[in-house]
Amino acid sequence: MKDRLTEELVAMRAAKELKPGDYCNLGFGIPELCASCVADGVVVQSEVGVLGYGPLYDDDEVDQMNPDYIDAGVHFFRYLPGMSFFDLQVSFAMIRSGRLISILGGLQVSEKGDIAVHNKGEEKISYRIGGSVDLAWGAKRLIVAMLHNTKAGVPKVVRDLTIPATARGCVDLIITDLAVMEVTGKGLVLKEVAPGWTPEEVIAETDAGLIVAADVREMEF
Amino acid sequence: MKDRLTEELVAMRAAKELKPGDYCNLGFGIPELCASCVADGVVVQSEVGVLGYGPLYDDDEVDQMNPDYIDAGVHFFRYLPGMSFFDLQVSFAMIRSGRLISILGGLQVSEKGDIAVHNKGEEKISYRIGGSVDLAWGAKRLIVAMLHNTKAGVPKVVRDLTIPATARGCVDLIITDLAVMEVTGKGLVLKEVAPGWTPEEVIAETDAGLIVAADVREMEF
Amino acid sequence: MDKVTTATEAISMVQDGALVAINFWGPGSPKYLWQALVDHTAKDLSIYTNNFWAMPDDIKAIVGPDVTSIADKTIRYITGFADVKPGSSATCDKIIQRVHEGSLKFESLSHGIFMDKLYAGAMRLGGFYSPIGVGTVIEEGKEKRVINGAEYLFESPIIPDVGLVKATTADTLGNLVYTGTARGANPVIAMASKYTIAEVFDIVKPEELDPERIGTPGIFIDKIVKIPEDDLQSRQRRMELVKLRIEYAKALEEQKSQGDAT
């Protein structure tokens, strides 16, 4: 088996999509890892009610942590000039405004731009929906950063979702440990492949139709 | 003609309805005059976004005025401990919550508790609606403080409104320069008359059915 | 992403036919930006504002730009409170004439519904059922629905093309701090609008603002304009404005005592 990218490298590639002045929300999983590699001037939002917060503390920095500075995923963050706090009404107005770029993890993404972030869970109880539905629907640009296949090797980029959707027709770009793919009106376009991988090898790991871009190239970080 | 109460006395009688700890909004006209005679501990709201503000400044106290402390009717108010500022979303949540007693002026009030505060104005343009519709609808208790008759002597307490309604079935108590009347399931009950007036004389100035309370008495201030 | 600019430049993006929302209530009324809009060339505007006072011209001359001053290039006013008195000014009479001709539309809301429609826009809702206005002029032409035994009116969201807001202080990222009753509809206009311009007394560095005191996060603000210190709307000259407002209020009182006799 060829080497796939590490989760950290996937996050680095995703972070490259964010430019200074961009506002973004980083979902659970690989997107969280983007926090430590986004460019200066990228403004990060957490749906629990903070915009423009600073880097997270490590677990051994307890003495410096502010117990009121906790993000949506129960991490402790640092103060950053320009930071602001607000309630959930303002937070979700922000999320739905089209002013935020959203990077979400994904369980499955379809070639139509449908995304499943939460799994169905146990017997119609645990939908694990959270803010992802709002984030996917409202994003200025929705980027999915995830592994290309499940641990069992099943492709997560598919023709049609086989698990409940989080939102439909919202995804703009998919970044995995094998490739970068853009959702277009014509279908899913393979724009970049992981170092050492060919387009054909990526296609073999994918359950969706992939259009190979004329200028397909190797991912850079 | 017998003497009617002054607007100030109508306001004083209306203010007696407010007890320490009550939250209230005082509308334009006679209700505004209540501000200078409410009991200590009555908490006054202005729909532009302040709760618990202090007494208004007189026009000759310009040097003490804070240009950011302006109420809905463009008066300058004083700081009071416990005061809070908020935006219109919070203000109207407050107004509709049923936690505020509202004292409104009125152009007409019907025996069913319908109220007209704004006039129709010019040719379907100037409805002068403002916050009164929300205030009338949302009040914990809606008190109307107004003159009993128009300048031309036409009764303002009527069987049915003849001008556009501000809200329907909302009024609890009507206080005028002639009487205090309660809107009940059985009809309008005359509870108090102005000093020197008999129930019959008040009825003669009223276009609505009035039930004279068994314990009808003279208004006190 | 330099958001700091001049009023003229910020307003220049307002195009013909734009829906412009503005907070005209209390000390948070962006009158400096309003003047720039009045001076701008865009026409066929729709104006969404809390209050519409068609003041006598002599009062207007004192208190500066008013919401009627743009009537010539406006085709629609949607307001929470409107007061137009025939004979009180030339502008007023022209407004009435144009409404009768059909070249100008007026829609009356309540102050609460005015805010609700903006909030629904900010949340990208498709519409909502309001209990406010049932049995009044507000219900004209609106879908009525009975829910749990009570009547409600269908209201549509408003997403302004351009929102004009005022705050006390901004940082260079567009974070706004309001003081006193200057909040009003400013926060909800900023959230709902596709493009929001803020006028402020002072622009400071981000580290100078307390993150707990920010009333509108910078993401909602596209352009920031500092009111020039020699302008009547500036912080420095506000007490002059207070004195003028007292004159204004007195004049309104007189108007009112004449107008409300029924």
Added chain:
Amino acid sequence: MDKVTTATEAISMVQDGALVAINFWGPGSPKYLWQALVDHTAKDLSIYTNNFWAMPDDIKAIVGPDVTSIADKTIRYITGFADVKPGSSATCDKIIQRVHEGSLKFESLSHGIFMDKLYAGAMRLGGFYSPIGVGTVIEEGKEKRVINGAEYLFESPIIPDVGLVKATTADTLGNLVYTGTARGANPVIAMASKYTIAEVFDIVKPEELDPERIGTPGIFIDKIVKIPEDDLQSRQRRMELVKLRIEYAKALEEQKSQGDAT
């Protein structure tokens, strides 16, 4: 109007069948009041909460009361996020069993819709059309309407019988000051609820609070409870809680890496 009281006394007004809303997200989660609710006798409750974590019992023992701890007296959970893993704890398995039996209902919203429904309740709306959740499990059983070419789902307002909120400081009038990400749904729960109880670290005199910093005006707060200084939820012991939360987060991570494999 003395609003200051104890948790037990404040909670004692929760009656059988009550709908109780609580902010369970971020540092503004009223866990002290929650424990009083768990200890209270009222049954057949409906719980409206942002997040529902059915944690393993060993984590619960560390981080204190959790939202599942009241399952025995609850007949309905409405949540923005729910995570129930079979086999992770006895409580969890019992919840699953009761859902299958039909004695416990679960309704899943998004975090945004969770807040929207409370806001619609606060504004006394009859309902609203939301764009969120179309084509997902959220739309099950909901009226769908096309407005201007887009699909929306009808959502009903929530007016809780009792709202439990947390703030940093209150004055004796019930004005609340929040800090950091402790705002969350607390302000909207306070506005929507018929009766709201606040837990705070400190209670001060009204003149000690800055009117510009009040996040929830006192009119919305019926009772104020000071967290005892020896309680794990007190200001004094918060850093202990932070350390415990780190343990908690680590345990969750482990759970997650086991559970999310698809």
